[in-house]
Amino acid sequence: MTGSPTLNDSPGARLRALLARPGALMLPGCADPLTAKLAERAGFEAIYATGAGIANSLLGVADVGLTTMTEIADQLRRITAVVNAAVVVDIDTGFGNAINARRAVQEMERAGAAAVQIEDQVFPKRCGHFSGKDVISQAEMVAKLHAVLDARRDPSLVVIARTDAIAVHGFEAGVARALAYAEAGADMIFVEAATTDEQLAALPRLISAPLVANMVEGGKTPLHSVAELGDMGYGAVIFANAAMRMAAAAVRDTFAEMRATGDTRGLLDRMLSWPDRQALVGLPEIEALEARYRVD
Numbered sequence: 001m002t003g004s005p006t007l008n009d010s011p012g013a014r015l016r017a018l019l020a021r022p023g024a025l026m027l028p029g030c031a032d033p034l035t036a037k038l039a040e041r042a043g044f045e046a047i048y049a050t051g052a053g054i055a056n057s058l059l060g061v062a063d064v065g066l067t068t069m070t071e072i073a074d075q076l077r078r079i080t081a082v083v084n085a086a087v088v089v090d091i092d093t094g095f096g097n098a099i100n101a102r103r104a105v106q107e108m109e110r111a112g113a114a115a116v117q118i119e120d121q122v123f124p125k126r127c128g129h130f131s132g133k134d135v136i137s138q139a140e141m142v143a144k145l146h147a148v149l150d151a152r153r154d155p156s157l158v159v160i161a162r163t164d165a166i167a168v169h170g171f172e173a174g175v176a177r178a179l180a181y182a183e184a185g186a187d188m189i190f191v192e193a194a195t196t197d198e199q200l201a202a203l204p205r206l207i208s209a210p211l212v213a214n215m216v217e218g219g220k221t222p223l224h225s226v227a228e229l230g231d232m233g234y235g236a237v238i239f240a241n242a243a244m245r246m247a248a249a250a251v252r253d254t255f256a257e258m259r260a261t262g263d264t265r266g267l268l269d270r271m272l273s274w275p276d277r278q279a280l281v282g283l284p285e286i287e288a289l290e291a292r293y294r295v296d
Helices: 011-019 033-041 051-059 069-080 098-110 138-151 165-169 171-184 197-206 226-232 242-261 265-270 274-280 283-293
Strands: 025-028 046-049 086-090 115-119 158-163 188-191 211-214 236-239
Touching: 011 086, 011 158, 025 046, 033 046, 033 069, 033 242, 033 274, 046 069, 051 069, 051 086, 051 242, 069 086, 069 098, 098 115, 098 138, 115 138, 115 188, 138 158, 138 171, 158 171, 165 171, 171 188, 171 197, 197 211, 197 226, 226 236, 242 265, 274 283
Parallel strands: 025 236, 046 086, 086 115, 115 158, 158 188, 188 211, 211 236
Antiparallel strands: none
């Protein structure tokens, strides 16, 4: 691709077009380029670069704010290099204050983000479904959002404001913050870790801005399908780490089988075939280029 994308075909503009379709947009979590390619091949036109998944898979650590801005930007750049899907990237707290968040947005936009998601936790943050969270003041988060919005080069870049206030100050405080963040100019609102079906259903009635729901298997929020959440009024639904957790279970079981049998023949029917593996990572295209540029 040559030149710079026009506004109409920028990542943010493509994501906005997807969000404008009827129903809720499903965002599968992808922590690495290979998973992103698999998601795109499954038909997903937008994906979620999961902060927790990147912490788990890239560093092998828990989602407690140990990843750096450059590590997230570098991983995002690797993902956007191999897929056309619009990528929503989790930038946690913006990696510091408003000035840090401003730089983070600029770096994520350079790396190909269609949307950035920023939250109001203190730094370092914790997974939204962990205990022991805390949040900065509402005023500080509003100021941080202003910095994030000002930092956009492409006004189509979608800014998602997340609040973790329910766990700290209660449901009403979470709603109040959501309304304040929408008033500040956030494009979408993400109220993390609703704990009941009643809370999930109430949020779209209380907040007029487009909402994001987060389905975390085993987490604090009741699980629902994309269709069910769309009917409630949500605009997008994240399944942040389902694929990574399924993959980790498969790797664990593979190693157990290898250890027990000293063999992999019993795994062949569950393994990605050799041709499928090479097709996924683009070997046919590379071979075609090798032939094109071969010097005899």
